[in-house]
Amino acid sequence: MSQPSQQDEIMAEEAALPQPPAAGIEPVLEAKGLSQGQIVRKRFLGHSGAIIGLVVFAFIFILAFTSVGYLGIPGWWKYNHEQVSPLVNDGAPTSSLWPLAWGEHPFGQDRIGRDLFAMTMRGAQQSITVMIVIGLIAGLIGVVVGAVSGYFRGWAEAILMRLTDVIIIIPALLLAAVMAQMAGRRDSGSWFSAFASTNGVLALGIFLGLISWVSLARLMRGEFLSLREREFVDAARISGASNARIIFKHILPNAVGVLIVNVTLTMSAAILTETALSFLGVGVKAPDTSLGLLISQNQQAFSTRPWLFWFPGLFIVLICLSINFIGDGLRDAFDPRQKKFNAKKAKDAERKPEPAPVTALDGPGDR
Amino acid sequence: MVTYIVRRLLTAALILLGASFLVYLLTAASGDPLEEYRAINAANKQQLMDARTELLQLDVPPPLRYFKWLGGAAQCLVPFAGTCDLGKNIVGQPVTDALGHALVQTLTLVTGATVLAILIGITLGIITALRQYSALDYGVTFMAFLFFSLPIFWVAVLLKEFGAIGFNNFLRNPEIPLATAIGIGLVLGAVIAVAVGGELKRRVLAGGVVFLFVAAILIYFSATEWFKTPGLGPVLIAIAGVGLAFAVTLLTAGLKNRKALQSSLIAVGVGVVLYFVVQPLLDQATFLMIVLLGVATVLVGLGIGYLVGGYDRGQSMRAAAITSFLVGFMVLLDRFMQAWPSYFNNSRVRGRPIATIGASTPNIEGDFWVLGLDTFTHLILPTLALILISLASYTRFTRASMLEIMNMDYIRTARAKGLTERTVVMRHAFRNALIPIATIVAFDIGGLIGGAVITESVFSVRGMGFLFLDGISHVDPNPVMGVFLCVAITAMVFNLIADLAYSALDPRVRVKA
Numbered sequence: 001m002s003q004p005s006q007q008d009e010i011m012a013e014e015a016a017l018p019q020p021p022a023a024g025i026e027p028v029l030e031a032k033g034l035s036q037g038q039i040v041r042k043r044f045l046g047h048s049g050a051i052i053g054l055v056v057f058a059f060i061f062i063l064a065f066t067s068v069g070y071l072g073i074p075g076w077w078k079y080n081h082e083q084v085s086p087l088v089n090d091g092a093p094t095s096s097l098w099p100l101a102w103g104e105h106p107f108g109q110d111r112i113g114r115d116l117f118a119m120t121m122r123g124a125q126q127s128i129t130v131m132i133v134i135g136l137i138a139g140l141i142g143v144v145v146g147a148v149s150g151y152f153r154g155w156a157e158a159i160l161m162r163l164t165d166v167i168i169i170i171p172a173l174l175l176a177a178v179m180a181q182m183a184g185r186r187d188s189g190s191w192f193s194a195f196a197s198t199n200g201v202l203a204l205g206i207f208l209g210l211i212s213w214v215s216l217a218r219l220m221r222g223e224f225l226s227l228r229e230r231e232f233v234d235a236a237r238i239s240g241a242s243n244a245r246i247i248f249k250h251i252l253p254n255a256v257g258v259l260i261v262n263v264t265l266t267m268s269a270a271i272l273t274e275t276a277l278s279f280l281g282v283g284v285k286a287p288d289t290s291l292g293l294l295i296s297q298n299q300q301a302f303s304t305r306p307w308l309f310w311f312p313g314l315f316i317v318l319i320c321l322s323i324n325f326i327g328d329g330l331r332d333a334f335d336p337r338q339k340k341f342n343a344k345k346a347k348d349a350e351r352k353p354e355p356a357p358v359t360a361l362d363g364p365g366d367r
Numbered sequence: 368m369v370t371y372i373v374r375r376l377l378t379a380a381l382i383l384l385g386a387s388f389l390v391y392l393l394t395a396a397s398g399d400p401l402e403e404y405r406a407i408n409a410a411n412k413q414q415l416m417d418a419r420t421e422l423l424q425l426d427v428p429p430p431l432r433y434f435k436w437l438g439g440a441a442q443c444l445v446p447f448a449g450t451c452d453l454g455k456n457i458v459g460q461p462v463t464d465a466l467g468h469a470l471v472q473t474l475t476l477v478t479g480a481t482v483l484a485i486l487i488g489i490t491l492g493i494i495t496a497l498r499q500y501s502a503l504d505y506g507v508t509f510m511a512f513l514f515f516s517l518p519i520f521w522v523a524v525l526l527k528e529f530g531a532i533g534f535n536n537f538l539r540n541p542e543i544p545l546a547t548a549i550g551i552g553l554v555l556g557a558v559i560a561v562a563v564g565g566e567l568k569r570r571v572l573a574g575g576v577v578f579l580f581v582a583a584i585l586i587y588f589s590a591t592e593w594f595k596t597p598g599l600g601p602v603l604i605a606i607a608g609v610g611l612a613f614a615v616t617l618l619t620a621g622l623k624n625r626k627a628l629q630s631s632l633i634a635v636g637v638g639v640v641l642y643f644v645v646q647p648l649l650d651q652a653t654f655l656m657i658v659l660l661g662v663a664t665v666l667v668g669l670g671i672g673y674l675v676g677g678y679d680r681g682q683s684m685r686a687a688a689i690t691s692f693l694v695g696f697m698v699l700l701d702r703f704m705q706a707w708p709s710y711f712n713n714s715r716v717r718g719r720p721i722a723t724i725g726a727s728t729p730n731i732e733g734d735f736w737v738l739g740l741d742t743f744t745h746l747i748l749p750t751l752a753l754i755l756i757s758l759a760s761y762t763r764f765t766r767a768s769m770l771e772i773m774n775m776d777y778i779r780t781a782r783a784k785g786l787t788e789r790t791v792v793m794r795h796a797f798r799n800a801l802i803p804i805a806t807i808v809a810f811d812i813g814g815l816i817g818g819a820v821i822t823e824s825v826f827s828v829r830g831m832g833f834l835f836l837d838g839i840s841h842v843d844p845n846p847v848m849g850v851f852l853c854v855a856i857t858a859m860v861f862n863l864i865a866d867l868a869y870s871a872l873d874p875r876v877r878v879k880a
Binding site for chain 1: 517
């Protein structure tokens, strides 16, 4: 508004979209005869934010799962999250950027001398495990419920959708609290409490997965509802395809974009849910640890030992942020209307000598 | 339409019945309410257990207890009978009382935060959409992702540490060193230079002006100890008012509409004169009076616009009303600032005004202004945390919606017929972009009451989330059910409102009758 002339130009450029590629907008890739998967992959790899997210996530993943060991396999780090060692340097972090050094306790130690690096890595493992379990379970149930209710309609849809309505309004906090209580009663001897007390975080993930499929199911139902009315489905039905074939071969591949994107977003929300529940004391319980639990335990110590608070929080933010960027990249890759905009090309192609309204900063380009 | 609403309400009632049954059973099954007594070794152990069993009717099995509870809750449907009975909590207090208190606490906490988040989020979303792929857009997008990924309890602890403790330490001796003042000015200037966009000269100019302005103000504040005795004063109100008058006119009517500009400026003048008139009145302020004054301010603005008139009377009235409301707000702010020293030196506050926990200073005494300031200083940190967290989704959503609208054919048509950019953006694009946002907002308001559990627990506000958590930890179904009912009913009602609003705002969407 403050600059009509330039705004006009941008608007005019965008308004003229049906025209052949405007400045900086890369030509549509479909013309080259690539398959859907190739187009998606190419677009995803061209999304710098998503690639950075992927690299950061891969780094954290490898760091977390190799350093302190997993499922009994020992890691390369010398401490584990329960081991108490004498305080070095009053527990302050020993790592430094210049000169680049790792030190004895790179992230510091807590009051009784446990190594924060080991604890943070263990917490990151827990968060990633929960995230993946939730993503898998929620995705699976969401697809099945959404597909059945969207494809078959009728009473199946009525029942399943009322079920999602009921589940969506029951607070997750209550369910988690109930589960935590049941897992806490080890003496009751039921198979559930036995399982939950040995695999705390897995049980939490399964449980959260069992309640977080509802929004996915609604989305998938919407996709199925619109796709089943399309001509190619009619064609398949006329040529005698079975329901299963239509669902798996004709509709699902078309809905997979929406599915993957939303599973990613569910996963990033799941990390925050897990940390929040652990923070409130109904998620992962001591002596095991998680990022949320670490922050909860150490928030009183902020003024004396701030590092106990910084590192777990930093890892939550990094994991969640990289997953969000990956999800954003996937959304752009799967969206056929998306136009990849390249600032540099726009600058070169600009007919007027005036610089383009874009700096060469390459951030998450999205629509 | 009516059939649709009735059908929706009936389904909602059935869902509510099913879900509440489940919630009741789950809470009852989550533990043993007598556990704390089992562990103790007091002589009257059995008595205590019997008393609690009697109070919570623990001898009745949970499914039957649910139907007893339902019978009491059903009486709430009878209007004005006053027989509402949601049971009693574990210490024998009626849940309806506790719920009323908690609801007030939660609403004061979340209302301001939500309104501000919506306003700021929508503004940012529109600006970034209008400057797609600019440095500002990338910056805001990145910030949105970052805020979206922040755990609220982490933000809350950081805010407590730096916002409250740090700022309180600063207030003890509010001196800004020269280097810091210049540094803050440089940073803000750089941000503005990046955000403004356009040619290099224009950016540098804007950035330079902001740098000089901010640095000068900070040095002035430091020299006069403004932070100890803050205030705006009539001169500043007049200057800022004129600026606001231009901005409001630019947005609502365009600067070419001279009559609208005149009426806004007259509104500022009247506001400055009234500043002196209302001061004695404000000394005896009550909440009702402030609301009435606010309404009066808007009416005065409308009157000024009506009298000035012009070829488009409505635009003048709108511009003048918004301007006078903003000027009135500044007068109010100034009065609060005048009360600051007496609040700051209050014996209960003892010079550390920004509070980290609770909803008010215990046992504080003072007039309307001091109590108001007390509420603000307690609300500021949780509000900031909530805004940071919820800002991101509004920004992203508005941006996407606005981008979609800006590519529509009717926007091109509007430009083609020669409308100004302001008219195109504010009249044609913005209003249509608001349609999908309206449903999101309705949806979010529905989820507000139950959505601040963690914030409440970090800042020790005894609201709905506290009641809920407390109920769960004591295995006490009645408060949990009370909170659940409130949250579920508001969520469902606002879902319905969202759907109806969508079909009312967008005539292409019709509800199936």
